[in-house]
Amino acid sequence: MTDSLPSSEAKQARASEAADRAFRWLTAAMALAVLVILGATGFSMFWGGRLAFQTFGLHFIVSTDWDAVSHQFGALIPIYGTLVTAAISLIIGVPASFGIAFTLTETAPRWLRQPLSVAVELLASIPSIIYGMWGLFVFAPFMAADIEPWLNDHLANAPVLSTLFTGPPIGIGMLTAGIILGIMIIPFISSVMWTVFNAVPPQLKESAIALGATRSEVMMKVTLPYTRNAVVGAIFLGLGRALGETMAVTFVLGNAHEFAKSLLMPGNSIAAVIANEFTEADSPIYTSSLIALGFLLFVVTFIVLAIARLFLYRLGRIEGARP
Amino acid sequence: MRLRFGMALAAAIGLTTSLSATAQAAEITGAGSTFVYPVLSQWSADYSKMTGTSINYQSIGSGGGIAQIKAGTVTFGATDKPLSPTDLNAAGLAQFPIVIGAIIPVVSIPGVAPGQIKFTGPLLADIFLGKIKKWDDPEIKAINPGLKLPDAAINVVHRSDGSGTTFNFVHYLSQESAEWKAKVGEGTSVQWPTGIGGKGNEGVAAYTRQIPNSIGYVEYAYVIQNHMTYGQLKNKAGKFITPSVAAFQADAATANWKEFPDFYQVITDAPGANAYPLTATTFVLMYKHPKDAAASASALKFFKWSLEKGQPAAAKLDYVSLPAPLVKQIEQYWTAEIK
Numbered sequence: 001m002t003d004s005l006p007s008s009e010a011k012q013a014r015a016s017e018a019a020d021r022a023f024r025w026l027t028a029a030m031a032l033a034v035l036v037i038l039g040a041t042g043f044s045m046f047w048g049g050r051l052a053f054q055t056f057g058l059h060f061i062v063s064t065d066w067d068a069v070s071h072q073f074g075a076l077i078p079i080y081g082t083l084v085t086a087a088i089s090l091i092i093g094v095p096a097s098f099g100i101a102f103t104l105t106e107t108a109p110r111w112l113r114q115p116l117s118v119a120v121e122l123l124a125s126i127p128s129i130i131y132g133m134w135g136l137f138v139f140a141p142f143m144a145a146d147i148e149p150w151l152n153d154h155l156a157n158a159p160v161l162s163t164l165f166t167g168p169p170i171g172i173g174m175l176t177a178g179i180i181l182g183i184m185i186i187p188f189i190s191s192v193m194w195t196v197f198n199a200v201p202p203q204l205k206e207s208a209i210a211l212g213a214t215r216s217e218v219m220m221k222v223t224l225p226y227t228r229n230a231v232v233g234a235i236f237l238g239l240g241r242a243l244g245e246t247m248a249v250t251f252v253l254g255n256a257h258e259f260a261k262s263l264l265m266p267g268n269s270i271a272a273v274i275a276n277e278f279t280e281a282d283s284p285i286y287t288s289s290l291i292a293l294g295f296l297l298f299v300v301t302f303i304v305l306a307i308a309r310l311f312l313y314r315l316g317r318i319e320g321a322r323p
Numbered sequence: 324m325r326l327r328f329g330m331a332l333a334a335a336i337g338l339t340t341s342l343s344a345t346a347q348a349a350e351i352t353g354a355g356s357t358f359v360y361p362v363l364s365q366w367s368a369d370y371s372k373m374t375g376t377s378i379n380y381q382s383i384g385s386g387g388g389i390a391q392i393k394a395g396t397v398t399f400g401a402t403d404k405p406l407s408p409t410d411l412n413a414a415g416l417a418q419f420p421i422v423i424g425a426i427i428p429v430v431s432i433p434g435v436a437p438g439q440i441k442f443t444g445p446l447l448a449d450i451f452l453g454k455i456k457k458w459d460d461p462e463i464k465a466i467n468p469g470l471k472l473p474d475a476a477i478n479v480v481h482r483s484d485g486s487g488t489t490f491n492f493v494h495y496l497s498q499e500s501a502e503w504k505a506k507v508g509e510g511t512s513v514q515w516p517t518g519i520g521g522k523g524n525e526g527v528a529a530y531t532r533q534i535p536n537s538i539g540y541v542e543y544a545y546v547i548q549n550h551m552t553y554g555q556l557k558n559k560a561g562k563f564i565t566p567s568v569a570a571f572q573a574d575a576a577t578a579n580w581k582e583f584p585d586f587y588q589v590i591t592d593a594p595g596a597n598a599y600p601l602t603a604t605t606f607v608l609m610y611k612h613p614k615d616a617a618a619s620a621s622a623l624k625f626f627k628w629s630l631e632k633g634q635p636a637a638a639k640l641d642y643v644s645l646p647a648p649l650v651k652q653i654e655q656y657w658t659a660e661i662k
Binding site for chain 2: 144279
């Protein structure tokens with residue numbers, strides 16, 4: 001509040017300029033803080049894991065050992081399990097999210113849109129431990145009794161699929177974990193997709209419709225290209241969550257340090273290993289290896305995001321080069 | 324079951340839990356084993372009601388408990404894996420047992436009822452090594468004549484998290500099988516040759532119940548609460564023992580504690596005729612010359628009360644109380660070692 005002295009207008013202008021500057025600095029500081037925190041997190045994990053990196057060197061990344069008794073540690077199995085479950089989750093989560101977003105913006109009756117979108121977003125607020133317990137007590141037995149025997153019966157002779165989809169029907173393993181992750185990332189991806197689809201200027205869509213385009217053509221040729229960056233961003237938000245998810249995964253993944261080609265076999269993921277073993281890691285090299293795993297998850301996520309950026313950039317150039 | 328599960332979870336995600344409902348002047352702090360948490364919690368509540376002294380115990384895992392007491396941030400640490408006298412001396416710590424639990428082999432095999440299937444130590448080791456792969460293996464049949472076992476693959480279930488339960492189980496296997504000792508060894512987590520890992524006793528119990536033809540190992544309380552199919556285990560005297568509180572007590576009573584300085588002993592295969600051979604002991608670690616002598620003395624008072632008067636509460640939670648002669652020995656140890 002300023003008092004009404006003659007020079008108050010000038011004062012006010014100066015004050016608002018100062019406030020504007022302060023605001024700019026404040027926001028810049030917040031953005032910088034993210035970078036600093038990120039850098040510090042990465043560095044401190046690297047520092048915590050230095051004993052493991054020193055001891056095992058690059059071998060740490062390619063070794064399948066995980067033996068706390070003889071102090072031999074390697075990260076390959078957790079890295080593999082993390083990537084495989086995240087890939088399965090995307091294969092399931094992305095089409096489902098797209099379907100939800102498409103329905104919500106294009107085809108669902110207006111009165112249904114609000115409740116549907118709220119329902120989807122509510123999925124995001126369910127704690128991951130609940131997904132894990134549901135997975136363990138409800139979904140895994142269903143997979144063991146119904147899905148996996150069917151896969152074993154029908155895919156036994158298919159060339160690649162038989163390696164991937166046959167195995168002991170125990171209901172617990174990488175496929176089950178991937179499916180549950182897929183369900184978990186749906187709200188993250190679909191809510192962003194739905195929001196950006198809604199933000200497409202109606203004129204664009206209307207002109208496409210006026211030219212005789214069908215709803216799916218409008219989606220594929222107008223809405224998706226227009227929102228491409230945001231959609232890819234949404235997918236990678238979901239992927240980031242899938243890569244780092246801990247509780248839900250550890251319940252249904254089987255937590256076995258064994259390398260398995262079949263998706264029905266148990267595996268391990270980086271986050272699950274850390275959550276499982278940190279409390280009782282009783283030697284410095286053990287603790288250090290676990291922290292080093294955390295650092296590798298950081299690196300894996302970074303690489304995946306970098307690939308996504310590169311992909312977007314290339315896509316943008318192809319689009320730009322098109323006549 | 325729910326309580327234990329919740330505690331394991333809290334420990335797993337690094338939450339610390341305070342036992343004290345009300346702030347009291349005299350507060351004892353402790354940290355460590357998740358296995359002992361339920362009974363410590365019960366004792367603490369009872370003791371606090373009587374004396375006004377509350378115990379703040381954080382169930383962060385045995386490894387964490389050892390680290391915390393070594394850092395001097397707590398009055399006592401609790402661990403399922405005893406420290407050697409050398410380690411204890413180096414850190415200036417005293418060690419004594421506080422409660423005993425039992426680890427039970429559990430199976431789910433169609434047509435096999437609780438207590439029907441028999442195991443020996445070497446047989447369990449071969450199964451968990453992945454050497455015996457099928458339930459109708461001649462070696463299993465040899466000690467289970469008359470029991471109808473399926474021609475099905477054995478699904479091994481073990482713990483995925485580091486745990487005192489695993490430590491005691493693999494310690495037993497190491498004692499029983501030279502091959503286990505050489506190939507896998509012992510520790511709170513090991514490189515399992517086969518099988519899938521469940522998180523916590525709860526996870527192993529759930530996997531074992533859900534996966535047909537599986538075998539796992541859990542604490543006794545989980546067997547009772549989940550109505551699981553337990554096996555009998557052959558003891559040193561050559562008898563097959565059905566798990567029961569009486570059999571665990573026989574184990575604790577016949578184990579020879581006198582020979583082991585600082586109670587550095589993992590009891591496996593106690594000589595008693597009716598002793599169940601696979602038990603797990605939780606130990607408390609305290610400073611011999613504590614910085615905060617008042618807190619330490621107050622903690623000892625609490626443990627004295629727990630050991631002497633806490634049996635009913637322990638029994639209700641399916642723990643085995645220490646036998647009276649051992650309690651006496653512990654109290655003598657306190658007088659001699661903790662100033």
